[in-house]
Amino acid sequence: MALPQRRTDIGPPHYKDFLPPVIQKNYGDWKYHEVINGGLMVHVANSGDKIWTVRIASPRLLATDTIREYADLAEKYCGGYVRFTTRNNVEFLVSEEKNIEPLVAELKAKKQMLGGIGPRISNIVHTQGWIHCHSACTDASGLVKVLMDEFADYFNEKTLPNKVRFAVACCTNMCGAVHCSDIAVVAIHRKVPRIEHENVKNMCEVPSTLACCPTGAISPDPAKKSIKIKDEKCMYCGNCYSVCPALPISDSEYDGVAIVVGGKVGSLRSDPKFSKLVIPYIPNNPPRWPEVAKAFKIILDAYIAGAKKHERVGEWVERIGWEQFFNITKFPFTFQHIDDFTIARETFRTSAAFKW
Amino acid sequence: MEIAELKENMYKLVESAMGKKKLKAGDIKKHYRNEGIAEDQVKEALKELVDEGRLIYTYFGGSYVEIPPK
Amino acid sequence: MPKKYDTPLLDELEKGPFPSFVTEIKKAAARTEMAAAELGVLERCYREKKTHWKHGGIVGVRGYGGGVIGRYSDVPEDFPEVAHFHTVRINSIAGFFYTSESLRTICDIWDKYGSGLTNLHGSTGDLVLLGTTTDKLEAIFAEYSSRGWDLGGSGSAMRTPSCCVGPARCEWSNIDTLDINYAVTQEFQDEMHRPAFPYKFKFKTVGCAVDCNASIARADCSIIGTWKGNIAVDQAEVANYAKAGMDIQAEIADLCPTQCITYAGGKLAIDDANCSRCMHCIAKMTKALKATGEKGASILIGSKAPFVVGATLSWVIVPFIKMEAPYTEFFALIRKMWEWWDEHGKNRERIGELIIRRGMREFLEYIGVDPVPQQVKEPRRDPFWFWTEDDLNQKPWEAYTK
Missing domain, CATH: 3.30.413.10 (Sulfite Reductase Hemoprotein, domain 1)
Structure with a gap:
């Protein structure tokens, strides 16, 4: 089947298209918020409008199956609106108060972990x-x-x-x-990186490998067309391995x-x-x-x-x-x-x- | 320099550096700046070469411009 | 049916209340051979206590120099399904807002071409698709981009910018973090997709000094919302906090770092001239206290993780700038910074490291920013400083002796 036409340099979709109507209406005009419990808070706008946030933890590594579950829940209780936090939590954005209780009940039934709001430990x-x-x-x-x-x-x-x-x-x-x-x-x-001299020759650029070492522990080894490491100067950061794959350090x-x-x-x-x-x-x-x-x-x-x-x-x-x-x-x-x-x-x- | 000529010149620059020193896009820009060629033109020539697949970006602890492997 | 690997060690990580990443991999492993093999490799990593991934190389989509991270197994003979296991970074939406429909679109495409595993989100803020092969990349890009999704940044380029939730759902935001984030992303598309910098460059935008996106710790350019006016006090709400049990003297006045708050006779007063805008009182008494007056941002430059010279926090460069669309002044300032960094930066040298190496004066002069006390914690302690010819012709003492 033919692929659709690719487009370049378009950037991400515009965020306005993904905000719940109550947020669009009260954008930049919020008055205060209250933490109701570890997994629930409400934001109140100057207009009096409210939006409730139900927060659950995610492991960040998600199968598409789970993302689809989030999508289904958001559709059922939040008009399809959901967001993620910098700390890998999922936030269901509830515009109708009556939907909070059934959403929370369903999340609990699915053994989701609600929380992370207020003076607590948030997700990692x-x-x-x-x-x-x-x-x-x-x-x-x-x-x-x-x-x-x-x-x-x-x-x-x-x-x-x-x-x-x-x-x-x-x-x-x-x-x-x-x-x-x-x-x-x-x-x-x-432990200091191991030097695979044959591979250094083929895989690595010597000047950039020398330059990447924070302590100047790496010097050229012209005889081997490779590099040397001064063991007592190395503090095992592994930066050189990212620049030159012929210097494995894991142990x-x-x-x-x-x-x-x-x-x-x-x-x-x-x-x-x-x-x-x-x-x-x-x-x-x-x-x-x-x-x-x-x-x-x-x-x-x-x-x-x-x-x-x-x-x-x-x-x-x-x-x-x-x-x-x-x-x-x-x-x-x-x-x-x-x-x-x-x-x-x-x-x-x-x-x-x-x-x- | 015409863009077509600049592109050929740039391709040869990258070709001649291969195996000696990996060039960054910044190195290429500096090279042509020293030759008095406008930065916009250099960017356009590089973009076209990459769009055509004659040059590619590679990554080894930093991004470089190289000729794709056969 | 994908192959099933025994995973006695990983199975231990399906126990306990926190949602399990192992369970997630298993869900995908029931459908895709790549996820099944990922599980096998990971079990082996756990058994041998070492990684089995290799990096690098030459993978991407035509025309772009970023957005795809090449990843290979170092035991491909045992796990051929993940011999190639590349990451695709999709530029996420400002504030990480999604709709059910958009999430399903993302999943549909990924299930067609990849392992079915994702990160929401990567540390930088990309929507990360984990695990596909080189031959699928062009198709993945065509599918996503034709539906309005572009790739994020990687390599020596501008990385996918990110921001806090801002005015979308927070009463403290002094700037439109989402709009700034979107505008920066659009303005610098070329710098994101065609890596031409000495190394990476990150933008993170937050609405206030609470910094819910760790902007000050991990962005080459930290944009932090602030204000110039006073803090308005609603005394009725102050009384409500006291009634609700808050010890305002101990929790607010005593913890104010500049001691500019007094609480007497049930009234709270702020000596605004001495307020440093740290956000403690506002954050704890959000119903009672509001920042007022001119809003804008502080621009801080240079934070990064420890490689190479040690971790840095961002430094105040421009203490206050209006941040309003179309952000012309801000973009011009950024372009000047990049010009200087392009000229002098070495491979893998971040802009903050270059400032350390060549000096703050050279940087400030190049970008045209005057020295002000807000840029430093304290003036220099040593007696060694430079005088340019121009400095020698100035007579600054006349300002305070006349």
């Missing part, structure tokens, strides 16, 4: 992992599943001092804002995950913050990574016990001090915790005031 921003990525040193989807199972109550029912944002990155490339999350996993390598035995804490992106109360290292390594233990879930639980429990209302994880830790954080969590403090990269000296303590 994450990367491709072993599903699809060449540089993954763990599986992001698996870790997300384990963490969301562990903390399901905090998605829907229970509240926290403020919202807590998790993230999972399957390598230090960190697709997604892992470096500014409350509690996040970033997977790491711990079943030594790869694993690190945990970073205390980042945020909003400017509320305090400036946006980077996440900081609290656990430099936990081995990969699929399929359910129990040690990672345990570490998250220790951090979250300490936050719940210690934070004041509205404090994000990073604000709480800054108030009590990082030395206190390590006291409370009993995580060992090691050489890996002390920065020796580009901004190291900014992080050294320059005051005689600290806690024991």
Whole structure:
């Protein structure tokens, strides 16, 4: 069968065609919103019109079967209008109040997880992992599943001092804002790349391979028409493998995950913050990574016990001090915790005031 | 330079770089800027070459312009 | 019937309350050989604790340099169905709004040509179609583009821009994030589909400093809505919050980072000149407090993940700009930035890294933006700075000594 005529440079469809009528009517004219429960909120316009949002978690990786189910539900209860959030949640946009209850009932019957609104844990921003990525040193989807199972109550029912944002990155490339999350996993390598000299010659361009190394650990090896790596300068970021596929770095035995804490992106109360290292390594233990879930639980429990209302994880830790954080969590403090990269000296303590 | 002439010239530029240095679109633009050729013309010539399939974009940790493999 | 693989490890991830990605793959695996093999490969990754994917190469649709990511199995002899397993990025709709009909169209085409697996959405914000072969790409593109869907960005190009829900469903948005997102996407179609930059460039637009799209952490250009006027206070609503149990002194006044809020005798007062517009009070008392006056955006540049020099947050470049269609001033500013980056940027060097390497002054001068205190946390600490000939001829002290 003949294919339709392709078109280029058209961009995406115009968003106006996908907004529910009540949004089109009240666009830019909303007055306030109220969080009714973890999975339901209402926005009220200056006109008095209302739109209810019923939010459920999705695993982000979706079969078309499931997308069609979402479409059917949206058609049944929302005039066909549905949206997704940056954190992979699905939002059913309900214009008629009477449709909320049957929609929620049907979602619950389908064992969907409602929640993510308000001072809670929302769904987890994450990367491709072993599903699809060449540089993954763990599986992001698996870790997300384990963490969301562990903390399901905090998605829907229970509240926290403020919202807590998790993230999972399957390598230090960190697709997604892992470096500014409350509690996040970033997977790491711990061994230098292996050099496949024959392939370097055929597959890689030497100058760009040298240039991509953040620490200048790579130099040319003219005799072999290849490259050399100074082991003691390499910090296993894997950037060179993305530029030159003849430098494989993944290692079943030594790869694993690190945990970073205390980042945020909003400017509320305090400036946006980077996440900081609290656990430099936990081995990969699929399929359910129990040690990672345990570490998250220790951090979250300490936050719940210690934070004041509205404090994000990073604000709480800054108030009590990082030395206190390590006291409370009993995580060992090691050489890996002390920065020796580009901004190291900014992080050294320059005051005689600290806690024991 | 006429667009047809520029296209041939550009094709040869990419051809002669193959195996030595991968060229980025920016490298090609800079090359012709130094020769005093208008940027719009360079963009158009490259676009036509790629639309015709004589040149393609490739990706190896960054995007390059190359001649497609046989 | 697609082949069925034993997946004892992955089956463990079908347990528990959170919807399972394994169940999703299995749904598609019942229909397509690619999804079935994906499940097999993934089980092997779990068993061996390592990835079995290779990247790279030369795949795409004619005329475009992006939108398709080449992906290959490194064990094709064992899983020939996913020897090629490319990703297609579809440019999503601003705000991620869809209709049932549009979702079904997307699924119908994908079920015809691919694995049946998707991501809604990828980290950058594309609608990601996971897993197809090189020979299907032109057909996929023809089917989607003829129905109004274009490819997203990849490689050294402008990436698919994304934004928060903005004025569509939020009372805090100071700018029309969806319109800006759409306008940026349309204005720079060439820069998206024909990679000509040193490396990637991302736009993310949010309506306020709550930053629900993590714009400040992961966009080369972060567009963050703000305002110049006062915060209007509805004292009756303030009283309602107090009645409902809010400790306004502790939760609002004491947590204001500039201590510009006082709460006395049941009345809340804001010293607007000292407000830094952090959004805490507005976010917690949305019925009582409203930003008023001139609306616009702060333009921040340079955030990115750690590669290569370390992670950066975006830096304030233009503290305030009106962001109204047709955005002529903004687009001109962006083109100047790109010109400078094109001229000096090395392969894989993001614009923020180039600013670090060559200096903020050169960047600001090139794009024609004056220095103002809003651009820095604090002035420099060292005594080493440059004077140009032009600087030497200026007499700035006259401004405050006359």
